[in-house]
Amino acid sequence: MTPICGCRLLNVEDAVQGAVVPVALLYPATGEEKTEHFGPYSLDVARDAAPADGVFPLVVVSHGHSGTPWAYRQLARHLALAGFVVALPAHTGNTRTDNTLAGTAANLANRPRHITLTIDAALNDAVLGTHITRDGVAVIGHSIGGYTALAAAGGIAWSGPYERKDSNAPPEQVPVTPDARIRSLVLLNPATFWFIAGSLRPVDLPILMRTGEKDEVTPIEHAHKIIEGVARPALVEHKDIPGAGHFAFMSKFPPEMTRPGFKPSQDPEGFDRESIQPAFFADVTAFLRRTLCDNRPAN
Secondary structure, three states: OOOEEEEEEEEEEEOOOOEEEEEEEEEEEOOOOEEEEEOOEEEEEEEOOOEOOOOEEEEEEEOOOOEOHHHHHHHHHHHHHOOOEEEEEOOOOOEOOOOOOOOOHHHHHHHHHHHHHHHHHHHOOOOOHHHEEEEEEEEEEEOHHHHHHHHHOOOOOEEOHHHHOOOOOOOEEOOOOOOOOEEEEEEEOOOOOOOOOOOOOOOOOOEEEEEEOOOOOOOHHHHHHHHHHOOOHHHEEEEEEOOOOOOOOOOOOOHHHOOOOOHHHOOOOOOOHHHHHHHHHHHHHHHHHHHHHOOOOOO
16 A cells, blocks of 8 residues: 555653744655645645554754744655655744744754754654654754754854854854764755854764755855865765755745745746756655665664
């Protein structure tokens, strides 16, 4: 039987932040899908459906500034149907509905911790926990989600005057505990403002990186910093997509949200984000299978 896309919604407690982090889990399931709405976004899923037989690798998606994990819903659904459990945390304090911590040192510390808490919650979930492999996790991060992925994988981040609203403030290391369970990263137009010389040297794992030629938010220099800074540059697979902008790897927005004043819904003139999705999804899927599945012992 061909699996369908299941969906479970969790609330994960972050005791350090004193907040709840909403997490959606998409996974191979049995049952019947129907169109569900998550705020203004819709997706065909089977809510709380029984998982398909098998054990699947875990992938966590870290959204961008003032964003939502549902902006990557088509990629997440594709990966679930391809045999992955996909965790979609909403980074409380830096989302479209709660952006109170944007531009703060606290946000830089919270985001990587949310990744670890999400991994814990997925592995311990009463329904899905036994269907998730224990030997490695991948993190997909877009924009500041790219920072989040790198910091969670060992990158040493520093906050500065902007985050502490003090022009005389010296750099201060962001308190992050790396998560050794992270085996590979997918970075999409990643933001690296908070990494200085030597900060990325502890990151020593395979990275698939996709950037947009016309990205004006995190231009190509951010990718170069990663390639030149990680422990083994040869492990970075980078492609710059012609004509693509900063939001090219996000799902198409609903018609009511698609307007010139809402930049995430817009592409550079002559570029259509949907046109790159088949190849982009295939690249991500193949990379994740190679880095999470190929060396996995038989169950």
